[in-house]
Amino acid sequence: MPRVTVTRRVRFNAAHRVHNPELSEAENTRLFGKCNNPNWHGHNYTLDVSVEGDVDQKTGYVWDLSQLKKIVEREIVDIVDHKNFNLDVPFMKGIIPTSENIITAFWKILAPQVNPGKLSRLVLWETENNYVEYTGK
Amino acid sequence: MPRVTVTRRVRFNAAHRVHNPELSEAENTRLFGKCNNPNWHGHNYTLDVSVEGDVDQKTGYVWDLSQLKKIVEREIVDIVDHKNFNLDVPFMKGIIPTSENIITAFWKILAPQVNPGKLSRLVLWETENNYVEYTGK
Amino acid sequence: MPRVTVTRRVRFNAAHRVHNPELSEAENTRLFGKCNNPNWHGHNYTLDVSVEGDVDQKTGYVWDLSQLKKIVEREIVDIVDHKNFNLDVPFMKGIIPTSENIITAFWKILAPQVNPGKLSRLVLWETENNYVEYTGK
Amino acid sequence: MPRVTVTRRVRFNAAHRVHNPELSEAENTRLFGKCNNPNWHGHNYTLDVSVEGDVDQKTGYVWDLSQLKKIVEREIVDIVDHKNFNLDVPFMKGIIPTSENIITAFWKILAPQVNPGKLSRLVLWETENNYVEYTGK
Amino acid sequence: MPRVTVTRRVRFNAAHRVHNPELSEAENTRLFGKCNNPNWHGHNYTLDVSVEGDVDQKTGYVWDLSQLKKIVEREIVDIVDHKNFNLDVPFMKGIIPTSENIITAFWKILAPQVNPGKLSRLVLWETENNYVEYTGK
Amino acid sequence: MPRVTVTRRVRFNAAHRVHNPELSEAENTRLFGKCNNPNWHGHNYTLDVSVEGDVDQKTGYVWDLSQLKKIVEREIVDIVDHKNFNLDVPFMKGIIPTSENIITAFWKILAPQVNPGKLSRLVLWETENNYVEYTGK
Numbered sequence: 001m002p003r004v005t006v007t008r009r010v011r012f013n014a015a016h017r018v019h020n021p022e023l024s025e026a027e028n029t030r031l032f033g034k035c036n037n038p039n040w041h042g043h044n045y046t047l048d049v050s051v052e053g054d055v056d057q058k059t060g061y062v063w064d065l066s067q068l069k070k071i072v073e074r075e076i077v078d079i080v081d082h083k084n085f086n087l088d089v090p091f092m093k094g095i096i097p098t099s100e101n102i103i104t105a106f107w108k109i110l111a112p113q114v115n116p117g118k119l120s121r122l123v124l125w126e127t128e129n130n131y132v133e134y135t136g137k
Numbered sequence: 138m139p140r141v142t143v144t145r146r147v148r149f150n151a152a153h154r155v156h157n158p159e160l161s162e163a164e165n166t167r168l169f170g171k172c173n174n175p176n177w178h179g180h181n182y183t184l185d186v187s188v189e190g191d192v193d194q195k196t197g198y199v200w201d202l203s204q205l206k207k208i209v210e211r212e213i214v215d216i217v218d219h220k221n222f223n224l225d226v227p228f229m230k231g232i233i234p235t236s237e238n239i240i241t242a243f244w245k246i247l248a249p250q251v252n253p254g255k256l257s258r259l260v261l262w263e264t265e266n267n268y269v270e271y272t273g274k
Numbered sequence: 275m276p277r278v279t280v281t282r283r284v285r286f287n288a289a290h291r292v293h294n295p296e297l298s299e300a301e302n303t304r305l306f307g308k309c310n311n312p313n314w315h316g317h318n319y320t321l322d323v324s325v326e327g328d329v330d331q332k333t334g335y336v337w338d339l340s341q342l343k344k345i346v347e348r349e350i351v352d353i354v355d356h357k358n359f360n361l362d363v364p365f366m367k368g369i370i371p372t373s374e375n376i377i378t379a380f381w382k383i384l385a386p387q388v389n390p391g392k393l394s395r396l397v398l399w400e401t402e403n404n405y406v407e408y409t410g411k
Numbered sequence: 412m413p414r415v416t417v418t419r420r421v422r423f424n425a426a427h428r429v430h431n432p433e434l435s436e437a438e439n440t441r442l443f444g445k446c447n448n449p450n451w452h453g454h455n456y457t458l459d460v461s462v463e464g465d466v467d468q469k470t471g472y473v474w475d476l477s478q479l480k481k482i483v484e485r486e487i488v489d490i491v492d493h494k495n496f497n498l499d500v501p502f503m504k505g506i507i508p509t510s511e512n513i514i515t516a517f518w519k520i521l522a523p524q525v526n527p528g529k530l531s532r533l534v535l536w537e538t539e540n541n542y543v544e545y546t547g548k
Numbered sequence: 549m550p551r552v553t554v555t556r557r558v559r560f561n562a563a564h565r566v567h568n569p570e571l572s573e574a575e576n577t578r579l580f581g582k583c584n585n586p587n588w589h590g591h592n593y594t595l596d597v598s599v600e601g602d603v604d605q606k607t608g609y610v611w612d613l614s615q616l617k618k619i620v621e622r623e624i625v626d627i628v629d630h631k632n633f634n635l636d637v638p639f640m641k642g643i644i645p646t647s648e649n650i651i652t653a654f655w656k657i658l659a660p661q662v663n664p665g666k667l668s669r670l671v672l673w674e675t676e677n678n679y680v681e682y683t684g685k
Numbered sequence: 686m687p688r689v690t691v692t693r694r695v696r697f698n699a700a701h702r703v704h705n706p707e708l709s710e711a712e713n714t715r716l717f718g719k720c721n722n723p724n725w726h727g728h729n730y731t732l733d734v735s736v737e738g739d740v741d742q743k744t745g746y747v748w749d750l751s752q753l754k755k756i757v758e759r760e761i762v763d764i765v766d767h768k769n770f771n772l773d774v775p776f777m778k779g780i781i782p783t784s785e786n787i788i789t790a791f792w793k794i795l796a797p798q799v800n801p802g803k804l805s806r807l808v809l810w811e812t813e814n815n816y817v818e819y820t821g822k
Contacts, residue, residue, distance in 0.1 A: 002515045003548050009540040013264065015152040015177040020743060031744055033751065039221035040152040042179005044264050050544075055515065058431060059442055060507035065541055066444065084176035096745035100689045104740065107687075127150065127181050129694040130750055133735075137688050139652045140685050146677040157332060168333055170340065187681075195568060196579055197646035202678055203581065235334035241276045266283040267339055270324075274277050287538065289426040289451040294606060305607055307614065313495035314426040316453005318538050358450035370608035378550045378603065401424065401455050403557040404613055407598075411551050413789045414822050420814040461818075466789065469705060470716055471781035476815055477718065561812065563700040563725040587769035588700040590727005592812050632724035675698065675729050 005120055006062045007050040008069050012081035015042035016097040019086070040084065046125040047076070049110065053117025063117045071113050076106055099124050099132040107134055142257055143199045144187040145206050149218035152179040153234040156223070177221065183262040184213070186247065190254025200254050212246050236261050236269040244271055279394055280336045281324040282343050286355035289316040290371040293360070314358065320399040321350070323384065327391025337391045349383050373398050373406040381408055416531055417473045418461040419480050423492035426453040427508040430497070451495065457536040458487070460521065464528025474528045486520050510535050510543040518545055553668055554610045555598040556617050560629035563590040564645040567634070588632065594673040595624070597658065601665025611665050619661050624654055647672050647680040655682055690805055691747045692735040693754050697766035700727040701782040704771070725769065731810040732761070734795065738802025748802050756798050761791055784809050784817040792819055 018035040019028055028036045035041070049072050053062040080089055085097035091109065095101050103124045111119045125131040155172040156165055165173045172178070186209050190199040217226055222234035228246060232238050240261045248256045262268040292309040293302055302310045309315070323346050327336040354363055359371035365383060369375050377398045385393045399405040429446040430439055439447045446452070460483050464473040491500055496508035502520060506512050514535045522530045536542040566583040567576055576584045583589070597620050601610040628637055633645035639657060643649050651672045659667045673679040703720040704713055713721045720726070734757050738747040765774055770782035776794060780786050788809045796804045810816040 002511075002518075002545065004511045004514060005544040006511065007542050007544070009542075011264075013178055013180050015179040018745070020745070023743070031749070034219035037219050037221070037225070039224040040177050040179065041150055041219040041221065042152040042177065043150050044181045055509075055511045058434070060429070060431070060509035060512045062511055062543075064442070082171035082174050082178040084174070084178065087176040088174070098740075098745035100687075100691065100740045100747055101745045103689060104687045127148075131692050131694075132747075133690040133692070134687065139648075139655075139682065141648045141651060142681040143648065144679050144681070146679075155334070157334070160332070168338075192646075192648045192652065195571070197566070197568070197644035197649045199648055199680075201579070233334035235329075237276075237278045237280065237329045237336055238334045240278060241329065244276075268281050268283075269336075270279040270281070271276065285538075287452055287454050289453040292608070294608075297606070305612075308493035311493050311495070311499070313498040314451050314453065315424055315493040315495065316426040316451065317424050318455045356445035356448050356452040358448070358452065361450040362448070372603075372608035374550075374552045374554065374603045374610055375608045377552060381550075401422075405555050405557075406610075407553040407555070408550065413785075413792075413819065415785045415788060416818040417785065418816050418818070420816075466783075466785045469708070471703070471705070471783035471786045473785055473817075475716075559812075561726055561728050563727040582767035585767050585769070585773070587772040588725050588727065589698055589767040589769065590700040590725065591698050592729045630719035630722050630726040632722070632726065635724040636722070675696075 001054045003052060004055055004062050005050050005052045006065060006068075006117075007048050007121075008065045008072065009046060009048050010069065010072050010077055011044065011046050012077050013042060013044045014080050014083050014085055015040040016085040017041075018096060018098055020096055040086075043126050045080075047072070047106070048121075048123040049119070050121040050123075051114050051117040052120035056116070063114075068114075072110065075109050075113065099126045099130070103132050103134045107136055111136065138191045140189060141192055141199050142187050142189045143202060143205075143254075144185050144258075145202045145209065146183060146185050147206065147209050147214055148181065148183050149214050150179060150181045151217050151220050151222055152177040153222040154178075155233060155235055157233050177223075180263050182217075184209070184243070185258075185260040186256070187258040187260075188251050188254040189257035193253070200251075205251075208250050209247065212250065213243055236263045236267070240269050240271045244273055248273065275328045277326060278329055278336050279324050279326045280339060280342075280391075281322050281395075282339045282346065283320060283322050284343065284346050284351055285318065285320050286351050287316060287318045288354050288357050288359055289314040290359040291315075292370060292372055294370055314360075317400050319354075321346070321380070322395075322397040323393070324395040324397075325388050325391040326394035330390070337388075342388075345387050346384065349387065350380055373400045373404070377406050377408045381410055385410065412465045414463060415466055415473050416461050416463045417476060417479075417528075418459050418532075419476045419483065420457060420459050421480065421483050421488055422455065422457050423488050424453060424455045425491050425494050425496055426451040427496040428452075429507060429509055431507055451497075454537050456491075458483070458517070459532075459534040460530070461532040461534075462525050462528040463531035467527070474525075479525075482524050483521065486524065487517055510537045510541070514543050514545045518547055522547065549602045551600060552603055552610050553598050553600045554613060554616075554665075555596050555669075556613045556620065557594060557596050558617065558620050558625055559592065559594050560625050561590060561592045562628050562631050562633055563588040564633040565589075566644060566646055568644055588634075591674050593628075595620070595654070596669070596671040597667070598669040598671075599662050599665040600668035604664070611662075616662075620658065623657050623661065647674045647678070651680050651682045655684055659684065686739045688737060689740055689747050690735050690737045691750060691753075691802075692733050692806075693750045693757065694731060694733050695754065695757050695762055696729065696731050697762050698727060698729045699765050699768050699770055700725040701770040702726075703781060703783055705781055725771075728811050730765075732757070732791070733806075733808040734804070735806040735808075736799050736802040737805035741801075748799075753799075757795065760794050760798065784811045784815070788817050788819045792821060796821065
């Protein structure tokens with residue numbers, strides 16, 4: 001029974017400010033530079049959601065990607081698209097919205113929902129030159 | 138003497154809110170939908186700046202694209218990158234920051250600076266599925 | 275009043291066979307090669323729909339691209355996506371489904387629906403190495 | 412002796428229908444939706460073939476990618492390009508042509524042909540938003 | 549009879565040095581910077597060849613793109629791919645190999661060969677951030 | 686403490702000749718074909734540098750990618766961009782400049798500089814159809 005990884009890509013855009021409220025303004029500026037702009041900036045994000053599992057003999061699918069898409073849209077895209085990560089997104093409250101923290105927050109939401117198969121990897125592109133990956137470890 | 142069009146692509150990211158302050162909140166919501174989010178959202182923008190002119194026999198260039206790049210970075214990218222179009226950008230004050238209004242504002246700034254050749258086209262991508270073009274007409 | 279061109283990109287996939295039923299099989303093979311496979315082949319198509327018009331002062335838009343998208347999805351994408359151009363698409367009946375013929379058929383459908391502004395260009399990518407453009411002439 | 416993974420990307424387009432003939436039409440429609448269209452649909456597929464091995468000191472290559480390309484074109488691309496996965500491809504007979512089943516079928520064909528090095532990963536893109544990976548497990 | 553523009557994209561890679569032998573080394577350095585490196589540098593070029601014409605009723609084609617591809621490969625790609633524009637390419641002898649000069653040289657070669665239709669546009673990408681266009685004027 | 690992989694993409698272009706000086710011309714031609722052109726050819730390379738590490742609670746970063754970018758530009762891009770791998774690059778002296786040998790040379794330079802986190806993967810694209818990966822093994 002071969003184990004295959006299937007991936008669905010989704011896109012959204014959002015504003016954010018990379019800022020740690022426990023640090024001084026000077027320290028925030030030193031650490032985060034122009035990403036600390038108090039008036040926000042934003043990105044077109046691309047998210048790849050990968051699920052690994054056995055290929056079902058009846059369907060030839062690991063998991064119907066249209067089902068996976070529905071879950072990712074309901075749980076992630078509808079919450080963050082055209083939103084502000086610092087102000088509008090309940091699951092990011094109190095968390096600095098770096099790509100690293102966003103991707104691990106996404107993982108916590110998506111991992112329990114994947115069935116059949118298991119969530120095996122998330123890749124989040126912030127710009128076309130920067131991306132982060134997480135495999136749940 | 139052949140006339141060639143040369144293009145330099147630059148990228149920046151910014152936050153914005155599509156909002157007309159002269160209209161009611163209800164009217165803004167009806168017209169602009171999720172793009173009217175008061176907490177902002179943002180994009181990775183791509184801008185293509187095209188200059189048309191004769192090919193110089195001494196250099197083989199219409200215009201040295203590294204010169205063009207310097208001007209576009211100084212006049213546009215340094216002003217808008219990691220910024221908020223509504224709050225941070227002097228030349229967008231009082232203007233609804235749609236892609237249409239952004240591109241015509243860019244044109245006004247860049248057209249007088251192009252020399253030799255003439256500014257012949259701007260293309261601004263807001264997402265990978267939306268773009269606007271302006272040729273100065 | 276500046277005139278700007280705004281573009282919305284949509285995607286669909288479809289099967290087709292490039293075949294002229296008025297010609298012999300031998301002639302079809304000679305003209306169309308592997309694109310004439312009687313068992314069909316298919317593509318992921320990309321369509322750019324461009325509308326040119328004045329920028330509306332109230333909205334900053336030439337035309338709300340979400341409106342344009344709705345029309346293109348209703349009139350084109352819902353009819354051709356996951357379909358066979360030769361068998362399933364009413365407006366292609368009796369027409370050889372080359373990219374040239376597809377794009378002019380799309381134009382006839384979309385041009386009367388564009389308002390405000392005017393439909394100014396369609397670009398249809400059949401593969402990442404082939405595309406066709408039509409401006410209504 | 413460093414172990415490097417080298418990848419060659421190839422492209423082809425094909426028609427298919429996601430359909431299990433052992434199930435009723437109603438069940439096929441429920442499971443596969445518009446991918447079950449009896450008149451077929453199609454895609455531009457992208458396939459990445461990766462080989463892992465030691466770097467040969469004489470050539471600086473793990474494996475000459477032009478050799479790998481020749482094999483992939485002969486064994487895969489020439490068989491599936493501009494074809495119908497359900498009707499035209501011998502090695503897919505009796506197999507539902509999902510991306511999962513296509514990629515494992517490709518693996519069985521390519522793995523014995525890779526020499527030197529070993530076939531370490533296949534990635535198959537069906538659309539720009541969907542892809543599957545297989546590493547032989 | 550609709551007039552459609554059809555485009556075929558080809559790719560090649562080559563070395564070059566942007567250098568005017570009639571100028572001093574100092575002047576070359578001032579004008580061309582790192583593009584003047586005497587030991588060469590190189591690019592993966594992308595070339596879009598566009599032909600405009602009436603759609604033939606028998607074939608549904610403006611011009612069979614596989615014919616156009618054959619001509620572009622024979623006349624351009626086979627001459628410049630994996631070559632040095634300054635040393636290896638007969639039609640660039642004595643010409644500074646800027647993208648502007650390359651594209652007008654390509655035009656002279658291709659324009660007489662296009663039939664039916666007429667060569668309407670060349671676009672040459674030198675990097676993903678720089679491209680030039682020529683329409684024969 | 687989640688472990689995330691962060692990646693920065695950089696680009697450069699360079700000339701090279703795939704050639705083993707210890708072999709005859711005939712043997713070089715047989716092994717390397719058109720990549721052995723004595724007058725060089727070149728590429729636009731894309732390099733993805735990935736660092737794996739714990740997410741720092743103070744910054745939300747594994748490692749500030751602008752720091753990583755600075756190091757990669759200083760140690761790699763400034764040395765190879767617009768250069769000839771065979772003639773201009775000290776760390777490639779005596780090494781056949783295949784992508785496999787380039788990527789392992791880059792690894793030796795970058796691995797000791799990554800701190801915090803560890804260099805976990807390099808991916809080097811030579812063309813859009815060829816790439817190599819190395820993870821230090």
